[in-house]
Amino acid sequence: MNNIVTSRTELRQLIRHRRQQLNPSQQHQAAQALAGRFSQWPELSDCQHIALYLSNDSELDTWPLIHALWQQQKNIYLPLLHPFTAGHLIFQHFLPNTPMRSNQFGIPEPDWSCPDLIPLSELDLIVTPLVAFDEQGNRLGMGGGFYDRTLAGFSARTAAGSPRLVGIAHDCQQVERIPVEAWDVPLPAICTPARFFLL
Numbered sequence: 597m598n599n600i601v602t603s604r605t606e607l608r609q610l611i612r613h614r615r616q617q618l619n620p621s622q623q624h625q626a627a628q629a630l631a632g633r634f635s636q637w638p639e640l641s642d643c644q645h646i647a648l649y650l651s652n653d654s655e656l657d658t659w660p661l662i663h664a665l666w667q668q669q670k671n672i673y674l675p676l677l678h679p680f681t682a683g684h685l686i687f688q689h690f691l692p693n694t695p696m697r698s699n700q701f702g703i704p705e706p707d708w709s710c711p712d713l714i715p716l717s718e719l720d721l722i723v724t725p726l727v728a729f730d731e732q733g734n735r736l737g738m739g740g741g742f743y744d745r746t747l748a749g750f751s752a753r754t755a756a757g758s759p760r761l762v763g764i765a766h767d768c769q770q771v772e773r774i775p776v777e778a779w780d781v782p783l784p785a786i787c788t789p790a791r792f793f794l795l
């Protein structure tokens with residue numbers, strides 16, 4: 597993009613507005629294309645426990661991907677806003693019949709159930725939402741710092757162990773350069789309907 601916009605707040609507004617312009621047919625095609633591309637990613641064969649999220653605010657619809665991964669017998673987990681540690685996320689097992697509630701942002705999340713929580717270290721892969729990304733793997737989110745706080749201290753590019761990280765987004769969410777802050781956790785992979793960026 598022609599990047600005169602540098603502030604994170606402005607960039608967030610611009611790209612959120614841009615993805616809100618996608619019509620239902622474009623959204624549908626994007627979600628199908630992403631599910632097809634992502635579910636054939638060879639590295640998935642090593643991943644049994646996968647954190648995803650339910651889409652909000654014109655994010656790429658994750659339902660086709662969730663169904664494709666369930667068909668591959670993967671265990672899917674969703675984020676819950678941590679009930680005690682503000683600004684952090686925890687992850688809970690998600691099945692078609694899991695009871696759900698809406699969180700403070702109106703996003704459905706599983707009803708809290710201790711036995712179904714999974715420690716971060718036992719997840720093989722975390723698929724993160726994002727508002728904007730660049731080709732260096734930098735990620736700008738909704739502005740709550742939830743994923744950055746939850747993943748802090750964990751260097752996605754160098755960590756030998758679990759979990760791996762991958763961002764998913766519409767192609768129109770790519771920008772030339774994200775103004776990076778010290779706490780930002782970069783993504784080693786980003787999947788869009790058109791391509792897979794591996795950093």
Ligand SMILES: Nc1nc2c(c(=O)[nH]1)N(C=O)[C@@H](CNc1ccc(C(=O)N[C@@H](CCC(=O)O)C(=O)O)cc1)CN2
Pocket residue numbers: 649650651652653655675685700701703725726737738739740741742743
């Ligand atoms: N689908 C999805 N789920 C997610 C995230 C996400 O980015 N996408 N999150 C990623 O961290 C966490 C929630 N973070 C969020 C942060 C802000 C807003 C939001 O809509 N903010 C409104 C203001 C709402 C308010 O103040 O009550 C806005 O900016 O318009 C939504 C989710 C966990 N779950």
Ligand SMILES: Nc1ncnc2c1ncn2[C@@H]1O[C@H](COP(=O)(O)OP(=O)(O)OP(=O)(O)O)[C@@H](O)[C@H]1O
Pocket residue numbers: 604725726735736737738739740741742743744745746748777779780
């Ligand atoms: N590791 C951290 N420790 C403490 N505060 C943090 C951390 N990471 C982010 N924050 C705080 O969270 C706020 C929002 O951060 P930022 O704008 O990077 O969120 P985001 O990446 O857009 O959101 P998200 O990660 O939820 O998708 C900032 O004020 C930042 O100071």
